[in-house]
């Protein structure tokens with residue numbers, strides 16, 4: 001079947017295009033670099049013609065609260081309208097575990113808005129909630145840096161390899177719409193401050209990790225289980241140590 005990946009040039013998108021292409025699907029990697037822009041609608045109708053499934057793994061580099069809200073609301077509205085016009089039968093989107101528990105963060109509020117638009121649209125859908133990607137954890141440390149100190153809350157943390165995320169999203173996209181959500185997480189649950197203490201040591205990073213129960217995560221205060229799945233979740237197989245050794 002024809003599957004369009006919005007954000008097909010991105011970290012997860014490129015892995016999805018490769019994986020589902022190898023499984024025999026007709027893949028379209030759609031993003032501004034291939035002439036498809038979900039903010040303006042440019043190229044969308046052409047890309048979606050004949051598509052059965054659309055996977056949205058797009059993202060914006062601008063994490064400013066107003067900009068990110070505008071990105072996810074506008075792009076999702078345009079995308080869902082184009083899918084309705086093209087007769088697409090399954091909209092798959094990648095979101096984040098705990099999104100609805102982290103409304104203190106502008107980025108998470110934007111993901112909540114994206115999910116609400118999907119849930120209230122007519123298009124059958126699946127929402128995949130993933131924990132933090134291994135590829136993103138340096139960005140978390142940088143965002144939490146204050147001088148030469150990295151302030152991290154002592155909460156549960158269960159990051160996952162991008163490759164494991166792509167496998168799970170590909171499986172969902174090839175199946176029937178869930179009209180609901182599914183959670184995916186890494187194979188190991190650890191304390192977030194301890195994870196970063198050993199990660200920075202493995203990176204030979206001189207910054208010091210300070211345990212701070214009020215440390216914010218992209219603007220949101222955390223409680224013990226905000227970042228990890230509550231209840232059933234599909235677990236990835238690659239550990240952070242294995243992933244890091246392979247870089």
Ligand SMILES: NC(=O)c1ccc[n+]([C@@H]2O[C@H](COP(=O)([O-])OP(=O)(O)OC[C@H]3O[C@@H](n4cnc5c(N)ncnc54)[C@H](OP(=O)(O)O)[C@@H]3O)[C@@H](O)[C@H]2O)c1
Nearest residue numbers: 007009010011012031032033037038058059095132133136
């Ligand atoms: N980071 C995490 O730990 C994490 C955890 C769970 C879920 N997620 C979610 O996972 C998703 C994918 O993240 P990622 O890290 O793979 O993203 P990424 O590597 O930053 O890639 C973003 C993609 O979006 C495309 N894009 C940007 N603006 C666009 C537009 N106007 N129209 C169409 N495409 C556009 C980019 O295209 P160009 O290359 O052409 O600019 C690129 O292909 C995001 O929705 C994020 O919220 C992330």
